[in-house]
Amino acid sequence: MGWTGYGRLWKTVAKSNRTGRGACRILRRKGEQTSMESDAPRADVLAARHAFFGRRATPSGLVPPAILKSWQRCAERGFDSHHGPLIEPEPMERLKEHRERNERLLRASRPELAALRREARDSGAIAILTDAAGVVLDAAGDAGFAGKAAGVALRPGVAWSEAATGTNAIGAALLERRSIEVRGAEHYFEPHRILTCAATPIFDPYGALLGAIDLSGPAAAPPAHALELTRLAVDQIERRMFEESLADAEVIRLHADPALLGTAQEGLLAFRGSRLVAANRHALRLLGIDWYALGARSFRDLFDGAPQRFDQVSRLRSREGVELHARLRPSPKPVGGVTLDAPPKPAPAATLEPARPEEGPAFDAVTRADLARAARLVDGDVPVLIRGETGAGKEVFARAVHALSRRADRAFVAVNCAALPETLIEAELFGYEEGAFTGARRAGSKGLLREADGGVLLLDEIGDMPLGLQARLLRALQERAVTPLGGTRPHPIDVRLVSATHQDLAAMVADGRFRADLYYRIAQYAFELPAFRQLPDRRAALAALWATLPTGGRRLAPETVERMAAFAWPGNHREIVGAMRAMIALSEPGETVGPDLLPPAARDAGSVAAPASAPAEGGLDAARQAAIDAALAAAGGNVAEAARRLGVSRSTLYRRGLARRR
Numbered sequence: 077m078g079w080t081g082y083g084r085l086w087k088t089v090a091k092s093n094r095t096g097r098g099a100c101r102i103l104r105r106k107g108e109q110t111s112m113e114s115d116a117p118r119a120d121v122l123a124a125r126h127a128f129f130g131r132r133a134t135p136s137g138l139v140p141p142a143i144l145k146s147w148q149r150c151a152e153r154g155f156d157s158h159h160g161p162l163i164e165p166e167p168m169e170r171l172k173e174h175r176e177r178n179e180r181l182l183r184a185s186r187p188e189l190a191a192l193r194r195e196a197r198d199s200g201a202i203a204i205l206t207d208a209a210g211v212v213l214d215a216a217g218d219a220g221f222a223g224k225a226a227g228v229a230l231r232p233g234v235a236w237s238e239a240a241t242g243t244n245a246i247g248a249a250l251l252e253r254r255s256i257e258v259r260g261a262e263h264y265f266e267p268h269r270i271l272t273c274a275a276t277p278i279f280d281p282y283g284a285l286l287g288a289i290d291l292s293g294p295a296a297a298p299p300a301h302a303l304e305l306t307r308l309a310v311d312q313i314e315r316r317m318f319e320e321s322l323a324d325a326e327v328i329r330l331h332a333d334p335a336l337l338g339t340a341q342e343g344l345l346a347f348r349g350s351r352l353v354a355a356n357r358h359a360l361r362l363l364g365i366d367w368y369a370l371g372a373r374s375f376r377d378l379f380d381g382a383p384q385r386f387d388q389v390s391r392l393r394s395r396e397g398v399e400l401h402a403r404l405r406p407s408p409k410p411v412g413g414v415t416l417d418a419p420p421k422p423a424p425a426a427t428l429e430p431a432r433p434e435e436g437p438a439f440d441a442v443t444r445a446d447l448a449r450a451a452r453l454v455d456g457d458v459p460v461l462i463r464g465e466t467g468a469g470k471e472v473f474a475r476a477v478h479a480l481s482r483r484a485d486r487a488f489v490a491v492n493c494a495a496l497p498e499t500l501i502e503a504e505l506f507g508y509e510e511g512a513f514t515g516a517r518r519a520g521s522k523g524l525l526r527e528a529d530g531g532v533l534l535l536d537e538i539g540d541m542p543l544g545l546q547a548r549l550l551r552a553l554q555e556r557a558v559t560p561l562g563g564t565r566p567h568p569i570d571v572r573l574v575s576a577t578h579q580d581l582a583a584m585v586a587d588g589r590f591r592a593d594l595y596y597r598i599a600q601y602a603f604e605l606p607a608f609r610q611l612p613d614r615r616a617a618l619a620a621l622w623a624t625l626p627t628g629g630r631r632l633a634p635e636t637v638e639r640m641a642a643f644a645w646p647g648n649h650r651e652i653v654g655a656m657r658a659m660i661a662l663s664e665p666g667e668t669v670g671p672d673l674l675p676p677a678a679r680d681a682g683s684v685a686a687p688a689s690a691p692a693e694g695g696l697d698a699a700r701q702a703a704i705d706a707a708l709a710a711a712g713g714n715v716a717e718a719a720r721r722l723g724v725s726r727s728t729l730y731r732r733g734l735a736r737r738r
């Protein structure tokens with residue numbers, strides 16, 4: 077059936093599941109996180125549905141907690157479980173766009189999809205590949221079942237995220253970032269009860285979510301071993317992507333069982349210099365680390381001693397004391413001539429070590445994964461766009477990307493496009509020849525684009541760049557050369573570009589306020605930094621920010637943390653860090669800082685805003701209202717200014733409830 081690459085494991089799986097079809101739910105690889113599995117018989121699920129949808133009760137123990145939580149989120153979204161979700165048919169061009177954007181994923185998944193498809197055909201099911209948003213890129217298998225699945229919109233072009241299609245395996249696997257099976261009536265929407273689906277998320281070697289593989293079949297006769305098959309397929313896909321992306325790095329393969337080296341089960345770690353830059357999930361699990369370690373840990377942080385030989389299996393002992401077998405593939409072109417057993421390099425300027433006092437910015441796991449991915453993109457000369465509200469940390473993010481990139485020891489040049497009038501930005505960016513304009517320096521100026529030559533250029537607030545200049549910038553980027561004002565000779569430049577904005581550039585393109593060609597040039601890959609009020613765990617974010625400051629042993633009282641977590645902080649990290657610095661200045665070392673030292677708006681927040689655990693999305697919640705109020709107050713009642721501060725359009729502000737308050 078074409079599973080040769082992972083035949084041994086596959087046989088093990090099959091052997092351990094001879095008890096038959098029903099047992100596929102209890103497949104579990106040793107040491108691996110369990111899926112959304114349960115042995116609840118169908119009657120339990122029906123009882124749970126009856127309680128949840130009929131009596132609005134919370135059934136406990138009848139369905140897995142993850143299913144219940146998903147139902148609750150769907151109910152909060154106001155989904156009516158009796159009807160299917162409203163699916164807008166997408167034009168073919170959109171699907172084409174999705175596929176083009178995920179070309180690499182599609183290519184890397186091709187062999188596994190083909191094998192899964194054959195398996196699906198034999199078992200009356202379909203094999204699916206989605207992107208990170210759950211959009212089905214490819215679905216094929218048994219024609220009869222494919223028709224039924226298409227009848228409930230399980231077909232290419234449709235997003236199977238939880239937000240679009242309610243509780244389902246693809247959406248849940250992407251949300252929970254683990255393998256998950258959703259059977260029959262566990263789906264939120266009634267029409268989806270005909271399906272049983274198993275999905276496993278796919279990550280790139282930097283921890284970024286790329287999509288999911290799903291095997292779906294009829295609930296009445298689900299395909300056997302579906303969950304494990306999707307896991308096996310994803311192992312192979314991730315491995316292939318790892319090999320492709322890290323051909324120039326030093327790679328260590330490891331496993332506790334030497335027989336599993338060289339299989340899709342082996343752990344993979346990639347180092348540049350002595351720094352860990354990429355990994356697969358097996359390696360993270362074997363070493364007991366997470367994606368945070370990328371960019372932050374060196375070989376010596378992870379292992380005792382140094383490996384002896386590159387060509388043979390050697391023994392390695394992790395810092396946690398786990399004995400592992402490893403094989404090393406040296407870098408064909410060692411970066412900077414540093415090898416793994418060289419003495420550790422000094423830490424980079426913007427270290428990503430989590431939350432050590434005064435040791436650089438605080439990033440959560442998702443942002444760290446984004447950082448690693450952004451650095452990889454920058455290294456690959458793909459321009460990156462960072463979007464986020466004011467103070468959300470766009471520049472901090474950009475600096476960390478630079479520190480993680482291969483250009484860490486070259487220039488990082490930031491230019492704020494909003495801060496200067498058009499003529500001055502032009503001169504700043506492109507430089508000028510002697511006497512190019514009145515007030516020009518005698519010797520002329522190289523300009524920031526050339527100053528960033530060989531390094532990374534941040535174009536901050538690019539949405540504020542005047543249209544005329546946009547054309548010029550585009551030309552410079554395309555030609556990779558700049559001609560200074562008053563000059564005729566173009567100078568070649570080699571810059572990696574990061575842009576940042578609080579604006580909705582796509583909307584600006586639609587209104588003609590931003591050039592579409594420049595937009596597509598700079599926004600080949602966009603990262604969204606969440607506003608503070610949108611963070612799922614605001615207390616943890618506050619603790620991490622506090623830990624970056626010189627607190628002198630001061631602690632935040634629980635009440636202070638509660639008020640801060642409840643406040644919407646329209647100025648995001650900048651405003652929070654400012655408030656924290658003020659609290660430090662106003663208190664004594666070692667003191668427990670009470671809420672009385674908070675700025676007045678935050679001090680009173682507990683009474684107006686939602687609790688910190690309130691969902692960030694889902695209508696006009698109290699936190700959002702508090703954010704609107706605070707932004708309006710800060711903007712002296714000026715709606716346009718408040719909208720700008722919140723990073724939303726005026727119409728959005730009205731739609732989200734401002735109008736209701738007037």
Ligand SMILES: Nc1ncnc2c1ncn2[C@@H]1O[C@H](COP(=O)(O)OP(=O)(O)OP(=O)(O)O)[C@@H](O)[C@H]1O
Nearest residue numbers: 437438439465466467468469470471472649650653
């Ligand atoms: N991840 C972080 N960890 C610690 N502090 C942070 C972080 N992100 C932001 N800050 C704090 O917030 C301040 C503002 O961050 P930054 O300038 O990156 O925001 P921005 O999104 O670029 O804002 P603007 O759009 O207004 O330019 C930083 O100077 C720093 O004090």
